[in-house]
Amino acid sequence: MKSLKLFLRNFINNSGHYVFLSFFLAKICGFAGSLLIIRLLPENEFGILSIVFSVFAIFLPFTGFGSGQSLIRFGAISSDENEKQQISSYFFFRGIFFEILLIIVFLSLSFFYFKYDNILSIFVFCAIRLGGIYFANHIQAYYRITSRNKTFATINNVVNVGGLLLILVLTYFFKLYGYLFAIAITPYLSLLWLKKDIYSSRKFIPPNYKVMWRYGMFTAATSLISETLFSLDIILLGFLMNESAVAHYRVAILIPSNITFLAVSFLQSDFPILSKNYQNRKFLTSYIINFHKVFIPICVAIFIFFIFFDRYILHFIFGETYEDNSGLLITLLIGFNLGMLTRNLYGNLLPAVGKIEINTWVSAFSLLCLAVIAYLLIPSYGVFGMAVAMSSTLVISGLAYLVFFFLYLRKLS
Numbered sequence: 001m002k003s004l005k006l007f008l009r010n011f012i013n014n015s016g017h018y019v020f021l022s023f024f025l026a027k028i029c030g031f032a033g034s035l036l037i038i039r040l041l042p043e044n045e046f047g048i049l050s051i052v053f054s055v056f057a058i059f060l061p062f063t064g065f066g067s068g069q070s071l072i073r074f075g076a077i078s079s080d081e082n083e084k085q086q087i088s089s090y091f092f093f094r095g096i097f098f099e100i101l102l103i104i105v106f107l108s109l110s111f112f113y114f115k116y117d118n119i120l121s122i123f124v125f126c127a128i129r130l131g132g133i134y135f136a137n138h139i140q141a142y143y144r145i146t147s148r149n150k151t152f153a154t155i156n157n158v159v160n161v162g163g164l165l166l167i168l169v170l171t172y173f174f175k176l177y178g179y180l181f182a183i184a185i186t187p188y189l190s191l192l193w194l195k196k197d198i199y200s201s202r203k204f205i206p207p208n209y210k211v212m213w214r215y216g217m218f219t220a221a222t223s224l225i226s227e228t229l230f231s232l233d234i235i236l237l238g239f240l241m242n243e244s245a246v247a248h249y250r251v252a253i254l255i256p257s258n259i260t261f262l263a264v265s266f267l268q269s270d271f272p273i274l275s276k277n278y279q280n281r282k283f284l285t286s287y288i289i290n291f292h293k294v295f296i297p298i299c300v301a302i303f304i305f306f307i308f309f310d311r312y313i314l315h316f317i318f319g320e321t322y323e324d325n326s327g328l329l330i331t332l333l334i335g336f337n338l339g340m341l342t343r344n345l346y347g348n349l350l351p352a353v354g355k356i357e358i359n360t361w362v363s364a365f366s367l368l369c370l371a372v373i374a375y376l377l378i379p380s381y382g383v384f385g386m387a388v389a390m391s392s393t394l395v396i397s398g399l400a401y402l403v404f405f406f407l408y409l410r411k412l413s
Contacts (some may be wrong), residue, residue, distance in 0.1 A: 067095030075145030132187030335391025336393020342398025
């Protein structure tokens with residue numbers, strides 16, 4: 001109990017609660033923003049936006065070619081403040097160059113969608129947003145590696161809340177182009193916190209720059225593959241069943257997939273500290289034990305709550321049509337709850353200790369695993385088979401992350 005109190009006290013002393021709450025607020029703003037555009041935009045314009053956003057989602061993990069992720073990792077493990085600024089400057093300028101290349105490639109894809117109205121305009125506004133996200137990511141990463149989590153949280157809150165307000169006002173008055181302008185300029189609000197220290201050492205080149213870029217690219221690839229995992233289930237259901245099955249499954253997975261933000265936000269809050277202690281076996285072991293002390297009760301409480309109130313919640317949030325999906329909901333809840341304790345925990349610890357390539361290979365294996373299990377179960381068990389396939393994949397990948405992390409831990413003295 002004493003170690004748990006110390007664990008939580010350190011989390012608060014490091015302003016981790018500010019980071020956690022800022023991630024929570026970002027989640028709410030993102031959900032509210034989605035509801036707003038569904039209600040304020042015509043169906044055809046929303047459909048075209050969805051097409052462009054699906055392309056945008058592929059490019060987003062590669063912002064700056066992984067420079068932001070590399071900055072957090074290697075900036076955090078540096079003990080010298082001057083070196084942190086030099087590393088920040090290096091990634092700032094190199095990242096801008098790669099971001100321009102990324103935007104050019106992104107815009108070039110608009111030529112494949114010319115049959116849709118306003119498609120080039122939508123791509124241009126999204127490209128502007130892509131550039132803004134680069135700056136926002138880099139500025140936020142700098143404040144995290146310099147242990148200014150409260151400032152990071154403030155930037156995150158201003159960008160998300162400010163963005164939601166801009167979307168509400170501009171979309172209401174100017175419809176599609178108001179929305180596009182809002183999402184394009186929102187990330188640039190982070191420039192209010194751009195300081196000279198972030199980019200002052202322009203000529204600095206780290207001796208291990210190849211290792212740094214390798215880490216960033218593996219992180220980007222892992223993010224992309226992980227996102228694909230939560231699209232593959234819908235694709236498989238659409239291919240093997242019908243749109244009704246897809247609708248029921250999407251409703252059932254919405255709540256379980258979103259509860260994982262609790263663990264992810266908590267771990268992301270501590271990521272710089274975990275990176276700093278990547279060779280400290282005692283610290284890492286203690287962190288795992290205390291993480292479980294916090295999240296096992298949370299997972300148990302969530303599960304018990306939904307066991308008793310699943311039908312009421314489905315009826316209240318989604319309507320009478322979907323209240324019979326309680327079996328799907330509970331099956332998926334088992335997978336995502338266990339995933340919080342394994343997949344989310346060890347899947348975040350491995351990048352923190354520099355083993356990001358393991359995440360990439362396990363994520364790729366997870367795609368194959370989901371496809372095989374779903375293909376075997378869906379013909380016999382329908383949409384319930386998809387739920388079992390997803391939960392099984394989450395548990396299997398979580399156990400794989402666990403095994404690889406403990407093999408790493410075993411090698412530490």
